[in-house]
Amino acid sequence: MKNSPKTPIKFPCGAEMKNRFMLAPMTNCQSHEDGKLSDDELHWLTMRAKGQFGLVMTCASHVQEVGKGFSGQLGIFSDKHIEGHKKLASNIKSHGSLAVIQLHHAGMRSPEKLIKQKPVCPSVNEEFGTRELSLEEVKELRDDFIKAAIRAKESGYDGVEVHGAHGYILTQFLSSEVNLRTDEYGGSLENRARILFEIVAGIREACGKEFLLGVRLSPERVGMKLLEVKSICERFIDEGKVDFLDISLWDSFKLPEEEEHRNLSLLEHFTSLDFKNVLLTVAGKIYSGKDVSKILNQGVDFVTIGKSAILHHDFPAKVIENPNFTPIETPVTKEYLRNEGLGEKFLNYMSHWKGFVK
Numbered sequence: 001m002k003n004s005p006k007t008p009i010k011f012p013c014g015a016e017m018k019n020r021f022m023l024a025p026m027t028n029c030q031s032h033e034d035g036k037l038s039d040d041e042l043h044w045l046t047m048r049a050k051g052q053f054g055l056v057m058t059c060a061s062h063v064q065e066v067g068k069g070f071s072g073q074l075g076i077f078s079d080k081h082i083e084g085h086k087k088l089a090s091n092i093k094s095h096g097s098l099a100v101i102q103l104h105h106a107g108m109r110s111p112e113k114l115i116k117q118k119p120v121c122p123s124v125n126e127e128f129g130t131r132e133l134s135l136e137e138v139k140e141l142r143d144d145f146i147k148a149a150i151r152a153k154e155s156g157y158d159g160v161e162v163h164g165a166h167g168y169i170l171t172q173f174l175s176s177e178v179n180l181r182t183d184e185y186g187g188s189l190e191n192r193a194r195i196l197f198e199i200v201a202g203i204r205e206a207c208g209k210e211f212l213l214g215v216r217l218s219p220e221r222v223g224m225k226l227l228e229v230k231s232i233c234e235r236f237i238d239e240g241k242v243d244f245l246d247i248s249l250w251d252s253f254k255l256p257e258e259e260e261h262r263n264l265s266l267l268e269h270f271t272s273l274d275f276k277n278v279l280l281t282v283a284g285k286i287y288s289g290k291d292v293s294k295i296l297n298q299g300v301d302f303v304t305i306g307k308s309a310i311l312h313h314d315f316p317a318k319v320i321e322n323p324n325f326t327p328i329e330t331p332v333t334k335e336y337l338r339n340e341g342l343g344e345k346f347l348n349y350m351s352h353w354k355g356f357v358k
Helices: 039-050 079-093 135-155 169-174 194-207 226-239 266-271 289-296 307-311 315-321 334-339 344-350
Strands: 021-023 055-062 098-104 159-164 212-217 244-248 279-283 302-305
Touching (some): 021 315, 039 079, 098 135, 135 159, 135 194, 169 194, 212 226, 289 302, 302 307, 307 315
Parallel strands (some): 021 055, 055 098, 212 244
16 A cells, blocks of 8 residues: 555654544534633543544634634633643643644634624625724734744644634635735735735744644635635645645545536545645545545545544554444444543534434
8 A cells, every 4th residue: 555544654844643644623612711721622632642643633723812713612812821732732742643733713703602792804794794804903813823833832732733724714815705805915816815825934934844834725615716725735835834735625535516627536636736745634524444545545645534533532543453444333322422532512512413423
């Protein structure tokens, strides 16, 4: 096999990952409302490191208080969060996993009830009841992403992933449907992508060349155009400031939504790019050992696992031992999930997933 799931890999920054499994950054609603780490979140993530995920990524952690996307979200917008993050990073690393935090801001997707003010967005958006960020606030947002990365480094994380996917604020900037600005952060693709590239350049400069740095992108939904997202990837590859790109495909085996690009599968649109030194991971319906092999054999460097990681804290260990491993069928009992390290708030959240919890 070209890319065996148990083969270690080295990132351009020098960080080494012991195998090809990354824990997907997953909403779990388990932390405190002020953004501080809870014991439940600590337990859930530490169990995944014990279960042999080569890279354990936290849930999306907001870089501004106003960017909170869900109740019980882990924050990194203040120095008051550092103590919890030090404990989390240290626990993850004690099991030989890379500890990475995902930096996030929900933008128009911040519930007004939760943040007690109008959500912010690149432009006014009536559907979401947002207000437009001033130019000064856009630059402040950029700087707050960079400051959060500095906090992450201080906390002992190996690196960060910048969340530019799933319709959150950086996607809102990238989207020609949502971003109607007329200044240097709106209009052309170069302008719409400006804040994302400035954040990445700022993090690399502030945190140094040995700090692991990735970017998550999604090529569809919320006004994302496949060719635009591919062109952003190519620019990241050419500029050489990121170690990996994390492409969230929703379904790693599907055709693109845009009919004119169905000459290739959605995955092949990305594996056909020349990634040079940058590594590629993808997420989306990679459930079984056979799915893992299929994806790695298509030229993806490592897989990002969500649902199967909730069902089996040791999914990597199980697949390495048995390449044909298939996860337990859903729905599963709450007791089963408690034994897999989910706290009550996470269980409650998962109960809203159709057919997941008995």
